[in-house]
Amino acid sequence: MSIQQPAVFLQSLFQHAVDSVSAARCLPAALPAPPAGRTVVIGAGKAAAAMAQVVEQHWQGELSGVVVTRYGHGAACERIRVVEAAHPVPDAAGEQAAQDILSAVSGLSADDLVLCLISGGGSALLALPAPGIQLQDKQQINRALLRSGATIHEMNCVRKHLSAIKGGRLALACAPAKVVTLLISDVPGDDPDIIASGPTLPDATSCADALAILGKYAITVAPHVREHLESGRGETPWPDDVRFAGHQTRIVATAAMALEAAAAFAKAAGIPAHILSDGIEGEARDIGKMHGALALEVARKGQPFTAPCLILSGGETTVTVRGNGRGGRNAEFLLSFAHTVQGNPRIWALACDTDGIDGSEDNAGAVCGPDTLAQAADAGLSARVMLDNNDAYHFFQSVNALITTGPTRTNVNDFRAILVL
Template sequence: MTISYPRQFLHSLFNCAVDAASASQRLPAFLPSPPAHGRTVVIGAGKAAAAMALAVEQHWQGPLSGLVVTRYGHGAPCQQIEVIEAAHPVPDAAGQQAAQRIRQQLQDLTAEDLVLCLISGGGSALLALPAPGISLQQKQAINKALLRSGASISEMNCVRKHLSAIKGGRLALACGPARVVTLLISDVPGDEAHVIASGPTLPDPGTCAQALAIIQKYQITLPDSVLADWHSGAAETPKPGDPRFHGHTHHIISTAQQSLQAAAAKAREAGIAAYILSDEIEGEAADIGLMHAALARQIAQHGQPFQTPCVLLSGGETSVTVRGQGRGGRNAQFLLSFALACAGHPRIHALACDTDGIDGTEDNAGAYCGPDTLQRAQELQLSGRAMLENNDAYHFFEAVNDLIMTGPTRTNVNDFRAILIV
């Protein structure tokens, strides 16, 4: 089987993965029945929150009200549910005000009311209500330090829960005595519901002691008042088994695995064998790039462990310990490391993108590399190695016209990598 246009083929797999995770396709089957007598209040946060709210409006039988917060540019034309846009990945005043207004929506609820909570990746920054004694500016500084540290998403969210007045299950407590149904689009490796957007409506198994260990591991400075609350346990989150969560339910409606399976099916329809390596790969993006490149070369040169042609698919969330001054998200960082390791192998093509359409904080979803990518960079007198070390993969792929721009996809099941060996 010959693929005439490898870049377009890989991009089609990415589009298929994104479509498989869309709220419009996945959410309706998980909607609960409307309450017999009470109100339905919709709240939510995340890059997919507006798209999820729109899907609710299109399929709900009965009146609705509520408010969700999403990233700037990720809104949707909802009619009954208000949509507020705020900053991501570093929270801003708009996110703080949205969180305050969401909590106000929950006042005076009764046991006959239903709270439908729509959560997706990005909600940790977007639902920004600092715990007492912490200013928004302090929370912003801590968040920036976490993002540059190389911490995993589960580590970051453990810390965020213990800095918040609303995350780590606290938002659910504010809903009492109403019943809470949470629908989630997972952007975290392992699909642990309480990690997604720092679990605002789910009990938290993490502890202040664990958050302290993470801060110490990455040498992040906290205000003395926060440290005192963590040492004393005053900032502890509500735990599994807490009776205040009785009767609440949650459902993960979209996952990376589902998207990878959809992309694999599309590849097989085109006559290309597809193999899913993992849906929960974590680690330094550049190191993961080296690992994928070694596997791709083994296949291309020896037909092991898979025969060609084939495509390798993987998901998860890599991280980048920022040491340089350049631009570039984790997918571009992964792909530049991968391209350098493949050294222009004539049979290897690859794409790495974030399914939300935003690679880190940039305007691209990710990038593509082919056998001639490094050669074209050399003709422009670019040093891929130097740019990788400077965390400047964005400008590398921009110069060779290999960035992939999609704009916001309004879903988020995290990284998507596809490697074609012909």
């Protein structure tokens, strides 16, 4: 590999960033001391099985438990049961897994420890509707939220108040055992109570907040769902709730860590790196256009950075779906970026999801270079038309530019790298 092969360099950079936030790399040092009593491991998220596997490899003493992860994201465990379920729209397997997790933490004593392994994706995977709410209700609302352009903070606010296990309720079910929550963060700002809808963390949002979000995005819900929120039955335990005293929370991997690892990788290759932010949010196409404008400024005017350089950013963009094409937020970002830079001969870029799955597709994201638009045009494709149809997947597939890693079993959200030579 060399910078003479910019696309290869960017893919190696991405792999290095993902490796830096793997459970194997980040989790062992964060494990607590064994308790006097039992240790029960529970968890949910795209990294949950990999995290459970690491716990088994490093834990001294008795161990049992159950974790739920996305289909295809499992890992071999001997003492901790791994369940796979649907994401991003929950299914019956996720509902049953949530019930099994509640059963696993029932009847514990004050001498026992619950080790909770949480990562992005856990909110959909840990699907136990509140009394009076059905799984079908949550599926319908999830689909609507995913298409609406709502932020992860907004989506998880709604999810918490329709759940029997999120928003701190799982921690209360563990009483009187001590709860230690270890998190791989996939949310901008790394707020622990937002990651996977905070099943073991108290919650500062309310049913009124959830109703306001549904109204903001004109999401229609069934009358019994609205009544559940309006009545206040969906309220979550607040941050001052004394029942959380003595519990511990540790974030073991973040987007910032992945970006810093990528920056070090680039500098070792002789390329100065600049991290814009690890918490960028907004419409993917708008963020793509902004990044494109910045790359052009560097390429044409040498400001605010001097080429050659690498520009990095992370966070979680959103897509308001208006067309009927395919593609996750990273591919949409990159298509908007490519349309903005219009084949500038000095610019290459990569945008991928660190979990290896761009939305609900089979690719992590894509890569583009100076000849991407021309190659697509030769295939009869217009970047503008494809973007208007939310069809970034087929655009990059047509030029063999999709990046397919398979599940990485970690998740610190979007990873964007722009190389200006």
